[in-house]
Amino acid sequence: MDKRSFLKFFAAASGSLALGRGGELSASSLSGTTSPQELQHLAQKMFAEVISQNDYYVNRQGSTFFERFKDSQHPRATVIGCSDSRFQSDALDATAENDLFVIRNIGNQFSSNMGSVEYGIRHLNTPLLLIVGHSRCGAIKAALSDYSAEGPHIIQELDSLSLSVRKTSLSGTEETQWLAAVVGNVHQQAFYAQKEFKQDVESGKLTIVGVVYDLANDFNNGYGRLKIVNINGETNPEKLIQFPLMKSVFRPVHV
Numbered sequence: 380m381d382k383r384s385f386l387k388f389f390a391a392a393s394g395s396l397a398l399g400r401g402g403e404l405s406a407s408s409l410s411g412t413t414s415p416q417e418l419q420h421l422a423q424k425m426f427a428e429v430i431s432q433n434d435y436y437v438n439r440q441g442s443t444f445f446e447r448f449k450d451s452q453h454p455r456a457t458v459i460g461c462s463d464s465r466f467q468s469d470a471l472d473a474t475a476e477n478d479l480f481v482i483r484n485i486g487n488q489f490s491s492n493m494g495s496v497e498y499g500i501r502h503l504n505t506p507l508l509l510i511v512g513h514s515r516c517g518a519i520k521a522a523l524s525d526y527s528a529e530g531p532h533i534i535q536e537l538d539s540l541s542l543s544v545r546k547t548s549l550s551g552t553e554e555t556q557w558l559a560a561v562v563g564n565v566h567q568q569a570f571y572a573q574k575e576f577k578q579d580v581e582s583g584k585l586t587i588v589g590v591v592y593d594l595a596n597d598f599n600n601g602y603g604r605l606k607i608v609n610i611n612g613e614t615n616p617e618k619l620i621q622f623p624l625m626k627s628v629f630r631p632v633h634v
């Protein structure tokens with residue numbers, strides 16, 4: 380992918396984040412060529428929206444909501460997700476407050492935020508580590524392409540994703556390869572986590588689950604569904620459904 384296409388991927392993501400509901404411009408209208416004046420106007424508009432949405436949230440929740448957890452947090456899952464604005468934690472949990480300890484970066488990488496993940500597992504004792512990739516991931520697309528013109532920080536993150544991509548067997552159309560690379564990266568991040576928390580997994584204290592949030596219906600199971608691809612390093616769908624964890628999953632379509 381050339382630099383322009385690469386920027387377009389990220390601009391599309393930040394565009395939907397910046398405008399949110401009721402935004403005047405579509406996500407695709409934001410690009411590297413949007414003028415500083417327009418960007419300043421958008422920032423002002425978005426910030427006003429953030430304040431107003433926060434007011435709405437505070438009023439809706441009421442003080443008793445916050446009093447329940449103001450002194451300590453007790454999340455039940457540590458989540459590593461992609462920063463992509465099309466994925467948000469309410470796709471996993473409608474009431475995520477005090478429930479999900481979320482770490483996000485481009486390409487849902489364990490390796491670039493190991494300390495935060497370790498905090499969730501070792502200090503907050505979450506019994507579940509969820510690694511959430513997603514279909515149409517711009518970071519994975521970039522890692523599949525030539526990103527040598529990027530700055531050093533982006534290159535560092537993409538190099539790590541590129542390693543995942545190289546370990547994935549890729550064939551078929553561009554779309555098929557893209558999706559396979561998304562899955563391959565979830566496996567690779569799960570592998571790193573498995574290595575780091577081996578004892579916790581073996582003792583049963585921790586379960587590591589890799590899923591793909593399918594925002595594009597690329598698996599043909601429906602838009603926004605979770606595809607479970609990895610449990611504690613196991614990737615065979617027939618074996619995945621035998622995990623005790625899967626007893627509460629009523630829809631085999633997820634595997």
Ligand SMILES: [Zn+2]
Pocket residue numbers: 461462463485486487513515516517518519
């Ligand atoms: Zn992504």
